[in-house]
Amino acid sequence: MNRQLDQSDLFTMLVRGLFRRCARCGGKGAFLTGWKKQEERCKTCGFAWQRDLVGFQLGAAAINFILTGGSLLFVMAIGVTTTYPDVPAWPLIAVVGSVALFVGIGGYPTSYTVWLAIDLRLRPLSEDEIADAAEHARS
Numbered sequence: 001m002n003r004q005l006d007q008s009d010l011f012t013m014l015v016r017g018l019f020r021r022c023a024r025c026g027g028k029g030a031f032l033t034g035w036k037k038q039e040e041r042c043k044t045c046g047f048a049w050q051r052d053l054v055g056f057q058l059g060a061a062a063i064n065f066i067l068t069g070g071s072l073l074f075v076m077a078i079g080v081t082t083t084y085p086d087v088p089a090w091p092l093i094a095v096v097g098s099v100a101l102f103v104g105i106g107g108y109p110t111s112y113t114v115w116l117a118i119d120l121r122l123r124p125l126s127e128d129e130i131a132d133a134a135e136h137a138r139s
C-alpha cells in the first residue's frame, strides 16, 4: 500500500485538480476521459472517486461558479483598468460573456477534479478505500 499517495498537501491536490489530474496521485486524464464521460476509478491509482455523491455534485457546481465568476471579474477588471476612462462597454460585455461561457461550460470537468481535491482533504480515504484502490491500481 502506498501511503505517500494520501500525504499530499491541499495546494498540490488543487493544482492537480486544475489540470484535470487525479487529486490523489496526479494521474493524467483521471476520471474524466471526455468532456462529460466519467470513469469509475482513477486509471493510475485505482481510487474510486464516486465515494458519496450526496452533495458532491453541489460542491462541483459551486467550484464551477467560483471559477467562472472569478475569471469573469478578472477579465472585467483588466478590461476596465486598461481602457479607463473610455471603457468600450459593448466589446467588453462581449468578451466577458464569452469568457463566462468558455470557462463555465469548458471548465465543467475541471470543477469536478478541483472539488475532488477539496473533498479528499475534508474526508480522507478510509483504510478500506485505500485497500480497494490498491487492488485496482495500475502497477
Ligand SMILES: [Zn+2]
Binding pocket: 022, 023, 024, 025, 026, 027, 030, 042, 043, 044, 045, 046, 047
Ligand atoms: Zn489517482
